[in-house]
Amino acid sequence: MPNVSMTVNGKAASGEVEGRTLLVGFLRDQLGLTGTHVGCDTSQCGACVVHVDGKAVKACTMLAAEADGADVKTIEGMAAPDGTLSTIQQAFQDHHGLQCGFCTPGMVMSAAALLAENASPSEQEIREYLEGNICRCTGYHNIVKAIMAAAGHDVSAIAAE
Incomplete structure (x- = not known):
């Protein structure tokens, strides 16, 4: 299985993924970042929107391998480190x-x-x-x-x- 590495919410993250693993699955299942929701699996609802290299992306339409080397920001990364809301x-x-x-x-x-x-x-x-x-x-x-x-x-x- 291929290994992917990316920066998620300012921290290095990596893991082995099957070629068909979606970014939303990698974030939720391997990194435990469950704030990114899976609402439809068909790119219709937008519940899974994250930022990849500064652009809004529906994480259910992107393979985790496509985010290899990217800077990813999820809802968990929106608040300040002390918990102050954005x-x-x-x-x-x-x-x-x-x-x-x-x-x-x-x-x-x-x-x-x-x-x-x-x-x-x-x-x-x-x-x-x-x-x-x-x-x-x-x-x-x-x-x-x-x-x-x-x-x-x-x-x-x-x-x-």
Whole structure:
């Protein structure tokens, strides 16, 4: 079996993988990083979004071997080492951008990628960017509000739903 090595959340990680091992499986099963969720296995839901070399990637569509040598960031790597939530995570908490929480890791990782590309997206740009992420609980309103708040927009006039 081939060996893969990568940096995950700032730490070296490696392991033997079968050729068919998906990145999401490697992260969850071999590294114990279960914050990256498996929602559909078909690249439809976005619950498995991670960053690979700074780009948002659905980890259920990438083989672990393809990430060999890459810098991977998961939801576990978003908070500061002392546990302080990132700006995006705090905004999701403050603006009730989650309910059951299943989609939340993928939403947060997608939001971080969006804000890295566009520091001040409009509501429409946020909604378009999140098209690859499915939330079955919230209706997206508070998720969008949280991302707008994380981007520094005044959301005080937007009612909570």
